[in-house]
Amino acid sequence: xxxxxxxxxxxxxxxxxxxxxxxxxxxxxxxxxxxxxxxxxxxxxxxxxxxxxxxxxxxxxxxxxxxxxxxxxxxxxxxxxxxxxxxxxxxxxxxxxxxxxxxxxxxxxxxxxxxxxxxxxxxxxxxxxxxxxxxxxxxxxxxxxxxxxxxxxxxxxxxxxxxxxxxxxxxxxxxxxxxxxxxxxxxxxxxxxxxxxxxxxxxxxxxxxxxxxxxxxxxxxxxxxxxxxxxxxxxxxxxxxxxxxxxxxxxxxxxxxxxxxxxxxxxxxxxxxxxxxxxxxxxxxxxxxxxxxxxxxxxxxxxxxxxxxxxxxxxxxxxxxxxxxxxxxxxxxxxxxxxxxxxxxxxxxxxxxxxxxxxxxxxxxxxxxxxxxxxxxxxxxxxxxxxxxxxxxxxxxxxxxxxxxxxxxxxxxxxxxxxxxxxxxxxxxxxxxxxxxxxxxxxxxxxxxxxxxxxxxxxxxxxxxxxxxxxxxxxxxxxxxxxxxxxxxxxxxxxxxxxxxxxxxxxxxxxxxxxxxxxxxxxxxxxxxxxxxxxxxxxxxxxxxxxxxxxxxxxxxxxxxxxxxxxxxxxxxxxxxxxxxxxxxxxxxxxxxxxxxxxxxxxxxxxxxxxxxxxxxxxxxxxxxxxxxxxx
Amino acid sequence: xxxxxxxxxxxxxxxxxxxxxxxxxxxxxxxxxxxxxxxxxxxxxxxxxxxxxxxxxxxxxxxxxxxxxxxxxxxxxxxxxxxxxxxxxxxxxxxxxxxxxx
Amino acid sequence: xxxxxxxxxxxxxxxxxxxxxxxxxxxxxxxxxxxxxxxxxxxxxxxxxxxxxxxxxxxxxxxxxxxxxxxxxxxxxxxxxxxxxxxxxxxxxxxxxxxxxxxxxxxxxxxxxxxxxxxxxxxxxxxxxxxxxxxxxxxxxxxxxxxxxxxxxxxxxxxxxxxxx
Numbered sequence: 001x002x003x004x005x006x007x008x009x010x011x012x013x014x015x016x017x018x019x020x021x022x023x024x025x026x027x028x029x030x031x032x033x034x035x036x037x038x039x040x041x042x043x044x045x046x047x048x049x050x051x052x053x054x055x056x057x058x059x060x061x062x063x064x065x066x067x068x069x070x071x072x073x074x075x076x077x078x079x080x081x082x083x084x085x086x087x088x089x090x091x092x093x094x095x096x097x098x099x100x101x102x103x104x105x106x107x108x109x110x111x112x113x114x115x116x117x118x119x120x121x122x123x124x125x126x127x128x129x130x131x132x133x134x135x136x137x138x139x140x141x142x143x144x145x146x147x148x149x150x151x152x153x154x155x156x157x158x159x160x161x162x163x164x165x166x167x168x169x170x171x172x173x174x175x176x177x178x179x180x181x182x183x184x185x186x187x188x189x190x191x192x193x194x195x196x197x198x199x200x201x202x203x204x205x206x207x208x209x210x211x212x213x214x215x216x217x218x219x220x221x222x223x224x225x226x227x228x229x230x231x232x233x234x235x236x237x238x239x240x241x242x243x244x245x246x247x248x249x250x251x252x253x254x255x256x257x258x259x260x261x262x263x264x265x266x267x268x269x270x271x272x273x274x275x276x277x278x279x280x281x282x283x284x285x286x287x288x289x290x291x292x293x294x295x296x297x298x299x300x301x302x303x304x305x306x307x308x309x310x311x312x313x314x315x316x317x318x319x320x321x322x323x324x325x326x327x328x329x330x331x332x333x334x335x336x337x338x339x340x341x342x343x344x345x346x347x348x349x350x351x352x353x354x355x356x357x358x359x360x361x362x363x364x365x366x367x368x369x370x371x372x373x374x375x376x377x378x379x380x381x382x383x384x385x386x387x388x389x390x391x392x393x394x395x396x397x398x399x400x401x402x403x404x405x406x407x408x409x410x411x412x413x414x415x416x417x418x419x420x421x422x423x424x425x426x427x428x429x430x431x432x433x434x435x436x437x438x439x440x441x442x443x444x445x446x447x448x449x450x451x452x453x454x455x456x457x458x459x460x461x462x463x464x465x466x467x468x469x470x471x472x473x474x475x476x477x478x479x480x481x482x483x484x485x486x487x488x489x490x491x492x493x494x495x496x497x498x499x500x501x502x503x504x505x506x507x508x509x510x511x512x513x514x515x516x517x518x519x520x521x522x523x524x525x526x527x528x529x530x531x532x533x534x535x536x537x538x539x540x541x542x543x544x545x546x547x548x549x550x551x552x553x554x555x556x557x558x559x560x561x562x563x564x565x566x567x568x569x570x571x572x573x574x575x576x577x578x579x580x581x582x583x584x585x586x587x588x589x590x591x592x593x594x595x596x597x598x599x600x601x602x603x604x605x606x607x608x609x610x611x612x613x614x615x616x617x618x619x620x621x622x623x624x625x626x627x628x629x630x631x632x
Numbered sequence: 633x634x635x636x637x638x639x640x641x642x643x644x645x646x647x648x649x650x651x652x653x654x655x656x657x658x659x660x661x662x663x664x665x666x667x668x669x670x671x672x673x674x675x676x677x678x679x680x681x682x683x684x685x686x687x688x689x690x691x692x693x694x695x696x697x698x699x700x701x702x703x704x705x706x707x708x709x710x711x712x713x714x715x716x717x718x719x720x721x722x723x724x725x726x727x728x729x730x731x732x733x734x
Numbered sequence: 735x736x737x738x739x740x741x742x743x744x745x746x747x748x749x750x751x752x753x754x755x756x757x758x759x760x761x762x763x764x765x766x767x768x769x770x771x772x773x774x775x776x777x778x779x780x781x782x783x784x785x786x787x788x789x790x791x792x793x794x795x796x797x798x799x800x801x802x803x804x805x806x807x808x809x810x811x812x813x814x815x816x817x818x819x820x821x822x823x824x825x826x827x828x829x830x831x832x833x834x835x836x837x838x839x840x841x842x843x844x845x846x847x848x849x850x851x852x853x854x855x856x857x858x859x860x861x862x863x864x865x866x867x868x869x870x871x872x873x874x875x876x877x878x879x880x881x882x883x884x885x886x887x888x889x890x891x892x893x894x895x896x897x898x899x
Contacts, residue, residue: 613655618831621834652832656828662756662762675776679780682858683858690862701878705885707803715810718811
């Protein structure tokens with residue numbers, strides 16, 4: 001497993017080379033970025049094989065997965081720069097390397113002809129390197145650095161078309177919003193370090209399990225850490241950046257804002273589950289509550305969004321909320337299973353939406369419609385993704401969602417369970433809506449419809465691969481499949497933190513969720529097929545509710561008000577202080593003092609040699625007196 | 633015999649007179665002469681230390697030889713510079729050559 | 735008072751008088767002549783320190799070459815022809831600094847506890863001196879000769895008239 005460090009190092013090297021020499025490489029070096037990530041993907045299998053070799057039954061000695069170097073050492077304090085491979089990291093490695101590879105291949109078609117084609121691949125390589133480092137980091141400092149690196153990569157890519165004002169605004173919004181959470185993460189890390197004196201994760205876990213932290217202290221620390229996850233994973237109330245982040249190129253949305261970066265928050269909570277488990281139960285309740293709020297808000301907002309990418313963005317927030325609920329129910333395996341399945345069908349949804357946008361240059365659903373006839377392949381794979389998101393058997397989304405429903409039903413009260421069932425219905429409803437509005441019915445924009453056609457093979461191939469995985473990925477829940485793939489005891493037992501925990505398949509949950517989903521599908525067809533007359537009437541009937549959803553629960557307005565009234569006012573005071581006290585008095589004042597003193601001092605420079613000689617002799621005499629007094 | 637302090641005091645007197653000359657005189661040639669006096673004082677010190685305290689090493693004697701050598705070179709160069717200044721500025725007084733200032 | 739001490743005080747007095755003459759004389763040529771006197775007296779001091787070789791070198795280089803050079807430059811810069819004050823305005827400070835330094839150095843010389851023999855001179859034979867100069871100190875010796883060469887060339891270049899002057 002010593003080669004694990006190569007996995008992030010390769011894309012990082014690709015980034016550096018592309019940045020420096022990308023202009024001179026044939027095809028702007030896209031092959032280099034793809035080659036680097038493909039090699040990382042291959043390396044993943046070697047690392048996985050090593051990991052399976054090192055396992056004894058279903059047990060795995062974590063120390064075997066660690067590698068690294070000593071970075072800083074002063075006094076008693078040592079800082080290691082290390083990587084940790086374990087079951088959790090393996091799942092993320094698989095997802096990140098594979099999705100990045102798919103997205104890069106797809107991008108060679110999607111981004112063709114873009115003036116900053118090379119820079120696009122460089123930025124994605126940077127992002128991939130940071131994300132893989134984040135996954136492998138075995139201490140909090142490295143994790144935090146990678147966390148910020150991921151945020152920076154996301155910023156670059158959201159604002160990739162920075163000629164568009166909305167893109168730069170969205171990039172800033174994403175960066176600043178997630179930064180609010182990042183500050184919480186940093187505070188949490190510092191709190192953990194203050195008591196334990198180390199940044200190493202496993203040492204901190206041991207420290208927490210041996211009761212080194214008081215319960216209140218640990219609860220406070222994990223809530224601060226959770227704030228980081230809230231920002232990155234677009235949970236309520238910091239979810240506002242993700243829909244706007246759709247200003248970036250669509251493959252970027254697929255990679256960063258669906259399959260990888262936004263699940264970093266989920267991964268963080270999963271990674272730190274020992275801390276959450278050791279803290280007061282209120283911490284997990286907060287996680288559940290935030291997750292559930294996010295699920296309900298995003299699902300309802302998805303109902304009225306008119307931009308195809310935004311609908312998928314809301315469905316992403318919805319999924320992330322589900323994962324948080326699973327984590328709040330102490331089930332890492334359910335969350336990771338959903339993460340795994342979600343990455344395939346969400347990337348599929350984004351990339352096929354990208355094909356639609358690429359072909360029609362429209363992304364408002366009101367200008368699409370009837371595209372199934374023109375783009376049958378895209379329509380088919382999009383439908384597969386949408387059905388998976390809706391949770392229709394036997395697609396990946398169904399198994400993963402049922403597992404979450406199951407653990408939530410077991411460990412949470414019936415309110416949570418009920419809301420989750422409701423969200424399944426709404427999810428199916430809005431996924432059906434977007435499929436119908438985009439691909440079925442009559443084309444609303446004839447001209448766009450005329451030119452639309454399925455994309456070139458380099459873009460279609462990743463779609464088909466992802467669609468295949470969307471169909472099949474769910475079967476890993478069966479122990480037999482997992483064992484056949486070489487995972488002792490099945491995948492469910494492979495990805496665990498606290499004791500063996502297999503996947504369940506209770507019939508009541510499955511039947512109930514399938515009924516909800518099918519009801520959602522039927523409802524979707526009822527409301528939006530044809531001229532969508534029932535949907536219009538429903539909108540009229542519930543006009544206030546419709547308006548609230550349209551305005552996104554006024555979240556953006558609240559933030560805008562807060563920024564205008566609170567942040568800018570406070571900023572004004574600080575700016576006045578900075579201008580008058582710091583700048584005019586402190587900086588300019590000291591500079592003026594220096595000028596004044598220099599003006600006075602220059603008269604000492606007479607230019608006459610005897611004066612200088614006298615000064616030298618005086619200095620010698622003074623030094624002699626000093627030495628004679630102290631007797632050196 | 634003469635104790636070493638006698639020579640040291642003599643060298644101190646000579647050096648102080650040299651200091652006075654360097655500081656008080658304004659003609660460059662006179663300043664050079666005062667510097668020579670200071671060098672003589674240093675030589676006396678070196679030799680006295682060598683023959684009294686460390687006659688087995690006599691590094692001070694060697695140093696005095698080098699002091700005389702370097703002093704000869706220094707006088708040659710300094711007088712060349714004085715000549716040049718005199719030709720350019722029409723004076724050999726150091727307080728009249730004060731271009732290097734604000 | 736042994737005869738050696740008598741000789742020492744005599745030579746020391748001549749040295750100090752010559753040096754004082756250098757720095758207070760009203761006539762620059764007198765200053766130069768006082769300098770010769772002081773340098774010859776210092777040669778005497780060297781002999782008292784039983785460094786005869788250095789005394790000879792002193793007389794040859796200082797008494798001969800250096801003073802002649804100084805007199806030449808006095809002639810070339812026409813110091814005598816210009817009626818002007820030889821002392822600068824900071825003479826009182828100079829006296830003060832020199833006095834302070836004198837007090838300090840005398841104090842240091844008298845009060846210090848010198849390690850080793852302080853009453854008796856050990857004569858260093860010529861042979862040993864020459865031996866050390868060309869064995870142990872051979873490299874500095876060669877470097878010193880190079881310095882002299884460079885100084886010679888530099889002095890010529892500085893002092894030579896440029897064309898058109």
